[in-house]
Amino acid sequence: LRNKPSTSMVESLLTAKWTRTGQLTLSQKTIAMSKSDFAQYMQENLDLSQFPVEKIRNFSIIAHIDHGKSTLADRLLELTGAIVKTEQNKQVLDKLQVERERGITVKAQTASLFYHHEGEIYLLNLIDTPGHVDFSYEVSRSLSACQGVILVVDANEGIQAQTVANFFLAFEAQLSIIPVINKIDLKNADPDRVEKQIEKVFDIPKEDCIRISAKLGKNVERVLQEVIEKIPPPEANHSDPFKALVFDSTFDHYRGVVANVALFGGQVRKGDKITSAHTSKIYEVNEVGILRPGEQPAEKLSAGQVGYLIAGMKEITEAQIGDTLYLQEQPVEPLPGFKPAKPMVFAEGMYPVDQSEYNNLRSAVEKLTLNDSSVTVHRDSSPALGAGWRLGFLGLLHMEVFNQRLEQEYNASVILTAPTVPYKLIKEYGEEEITVVNPCQFPDKIHVSEYLEPMVMGTIITPDEHIGKIMSLCLGRRAIQKNLVYIDDTRVMMKYLFPLNEIVVDFYDSLKSLSSGYASFDYEDAGYQPADLIKMDILLNGRPVEELTTVVHREKAYSVGKALCERLKDSIPRQLFEIAIQAAIGSKILARETIKAYRKNVLAKCYGGDITRKMKLLKKQAEGKKKMRRIGNVEVPKDVFINVLKRQD
Numbered sequence: 001l002r003n004k005p006s007t008s009m010v011e012s013l014l015t016a017k018w019t020r021t022g023q024l025t026l027s028q029k030t031i032a033m034s035k036s037d038f039a040q041y042m043q044e045n046l047d048l049s050q051f052p053v054e055k056i057r058n059f060s061i062i063a064h065i066d067h068g069k070s071t072l073a074d075r076l077l078e079l080t081g082a083i084v085k086t087e088q089n090k091q092v093l094d095k096l097q098v099e100r101e102r103g104i105t106v107k108a109q110t111a112s113l114f115y116h117h118e119g120e121i122y123l124l125n126l127i128d129t130p131g132h133v134d135f136s137y138e139v140s141r142s143l144s145a146c147q148g149v150i151l152v153v154d155a156n157e158g159i160q161a162q163t164v165a166n167f168f169l170a171f172e173a174q175l176s177i178i179p180v181i182n183k184i185d186l187k188n189a190d191p192d193r194v195e196k197q198i199e200k201v202f203d204i205p206k207e208d209c210i211r212i213s214a215k216l217g218k219n220v221e222r223v224l225q226e227v228i229e230k231i232p233p234p235e236a237n238h239s240d241p242f243k244a245l246v247f248d249s250t251f252d253h254y255r256g257v258v259a260n261v262a263l264f265g266g267q268v269r270k271g272d273k274i275t276s277a278h279t280s281k282i283y284e285v286n287e288v289g290i291l292r293p294g295e296q297p298a299e300k301l302s303a304g305q306v307g308y309l310i311a312g313m314k315e316i317t318e319a320q321i322g323d324t325l326y327l328q329e330q331p332v333e334p335l336p337g338f339k340p341a342k343p344m345v346f347a348e349g350m351y352p353v354d355q356s357e358y359n360n361l362r363s364a365v366e367k368l369t370l371n372d373s374s375v376t377v378h379r380d381s382s383p384a385l386g387a388g389w390r391l392g393f394l395g396l397l398h399m400e401v402f403n404q405r406l407e408q409e410y411n412a413s414v415i416l417t418a419p420t421v422p423y424k425l426i427k428e429y430g431e432e433e434i435t436v437v438n439p440c441q442f443p444d445k446i447h448v449s450e451y452l453e454p455m456v457m458g459t460i461i462t463p464d465e466h467i468g469k470i471m472s473l474c475l476g477r478r479a480i481q482k483n484l485v486y487i488d489d490t491r492v493m494m495k496y497l498f499p500l501n502e503i504v505v506d507f508y509d510s511l512k513s514l515s516s517g518y519a520s521f522d523y524e525d526a527g528y529q530p531a532d533l534i535k536m537d538i539l540l541n542g543r544p545v546e547e548l549t550t551v552v553h554r555e556k557a558y559s560v561g562k563a564l565c566e567r568l569k570d571s572i573p574r575q576l577f578e579i580a581i582q583a584a585i586g587s588k589i590l591a592r593e594t595i596k597a598y599r600k601n602v603l604a605k606c607y608g609g610d611i612t613r614k615m616k617l618l619k620k621q622a623e624g625k626k627k628m629r630r631i632g633n634v635e636v637p638k639d640v641f642i643n644v645l646k647r648q649d
């Protein structure tokens with residue numbers, strides 16, 4: 001087997017059988033060869049470009065966060081020999097440091113697997129998807145390259161808000177759905193109950209559910225068999241002209257954009273001239289290959305396959321998700337479903353702590369956005385915080401992950417202001433609609449006939465003992481209840497229409513703490529609705545602090561203003577003079593707090609004359625000051641700008 005096999009050898013290997021002890025029997029002989037070695041061997045010796053489309057399956061795993069999607073993906077990779085089973089390669093598909101630390105998937109990864117089933121070899125393309133509410137756009141674009149999904153549900157937690165959201169993404173895309181109940185090894189696992197939930201909420205017969213433990217590898221092979229039996233092959237023809245869907249892209253400093261593609265027809269190889277349907281630009285292909293999950297160059301990619309393509313694209317925006325690529329001389333009808341990155345829902349101001357760091361920070365931001373086309377970046381400057389940027393994200397977690405990467409990977413230290421949502425307003429005369437992202441630019445009512453705010457439809461799933469508290473939380477956030485159903489004896493699913501600005505900063509945290517961590521939440525865009533909005537300023541010693549300007553609902557202006565002043569009073573340290581904190585609408589003051597003058601004498605504790613100790617304390621005080629920002633004559637700690645906007649419900 002070490003030598004290149006003859007065609008007849010490969011054919012007979014395809015009909016080989018394994019014994020129960022994991023050995024291969026071939027023409028009456030038994031060979032000690034594991035399935036993974038076999039898959040590896042076949043992959044090295046099979047001519048992939050001729051791989052029959054009927055033997056290809058393109059699928060994704062979708063799940064609520066932490067239900068075990070990455071663990072299952074790792075098991076599938078091991079079973080098919082794409083990775084060797086070791087302790088270290090826990091969650092191979094989660095590549096970024098922040099992903100490993102937080103245990104969440106941010107960027108989708110893809111892997112091609114070979115699997116032997118009933119005497120045939122199959123090519124299974126596993127497209128990993130991110131697992132958090134903010135990234136549903138990435139989930140939906142990964143799904144457009146698939147014909148089916150594995151829907152993973154935790155045997156203890158049962159269906160959660162994101163399970164529902166992900167299920168409907170797959171359902172609407174008309175994909176085959178394989179329901180899998182994971183973590184059956186847990187002491188509290190209750191797969192019977194989860195099966196009933198799946199039947200009730202998704203209308204999937206409970207007999208269709210597969211019970212597994214991804215951690216222990218139990219029953220995982222069954223999942224692969226179902227993938228082959230239940231998911232149809234892609235509809236793609238070798239003889240059609242080349243046509244590929246771009247479903248993800250990354251940026252590499254040496255090679256430019258690496259686009260992940262699914263081929264819906266024809267073939268592509270090095271040297272081909274291709275065109276993007278979206279930009280009409282022409283490129284020459286430099287390299288193609290498959291992902292195992294590392295890049296493995298190939299001579300060509302053919303219909304039905306999933307792989308990567310490098311073609312001298314210099315910017316990530318040239319490989320737009322959902323775009324169609326075709327051969328320059330053979331134009332095709334573009335694939336449906338192209339939509340530019342979902343309009344951002346949150347924007348924040350970001351400034352270097354020290355203005356001399358501006359250039360370093362700029363290059364870090366540029367590098368990070370090279371790989372994440374869903375972040376929008378606008379230069380901005382603030383009188384108090386200096387030059388910086390206003391960044392748009394898909395959601396709060398997306399923003400946190402971005403900031404964490406800035407700190408971890410680029411050692412950057414930044415001041416963040418609170419996220420806001422894009423409001424729309426209709427000007428006094430005429431139809432003109434304007435979008436406002438920066439609260440400071442929110443115009444007065446005199447020039448506006450109507451304000452509109454973004455709305456979302458939220459899904460909350462919770463044990464019923466928390467219903468009361470959650471309802472009052474939602475009411476306090478101006479939400480309107482649309483639905484409430486029991487998904488089993490004790491768990492309810494509620495639907496609420498929320499103004500987006502009521503949930504951006506802290507809703508999720510409040511919901512989690514009210515329900516001792518048991519409630520889950522997800523949301524989808526629900527358009528815009530008219531609202532009675534007003535701009536509120538915060539003044540420190542009479543001077544407005546732009547970074548703390550917010551847009552509030554008129555009814556809530558007083559309570560929000562009062563709470564903001566109180567929290568600022570608690571967050572700003574006493575200084576040598578008195579500080580007045582005021583919340584104002586126009587010239588009308590709504591609330592006021594005062595911080596009394598105080599001198600922090602750091603040397604007071606230093607009786608006796610130890611000069612080194614004195615120097616140490618003075619140095620510490622100076623370092624503390626670096627974390628401060630001067631506004632007028634007032635020193636403000638840098639994290640105040642975002643922290644004071646978090647409410648305690």
Ligand SMILES: Nc1nc2c(ncn2[C@@H]2O[C@H](COP(=O)(O)OP(=O)(O)OP(=O)(O)O)[C@@H](O)[C@H]2O)c(=O)[nH]1
Nearest residue numbers: 066067068069070071103104105131183213214215
């Ligand atoms: N007991 C038990 N734990 C499991 C099983 N599968 C996964 N886990 C654990 O559940 C946790 C979450 O698993 P992940 O695979 O990271 O979950 P995920 O769905 O990929 O999470 P995201 O990447 O954030 O979407 C980890 O601590 C796993 O070790 C299982 O079958 N049994």
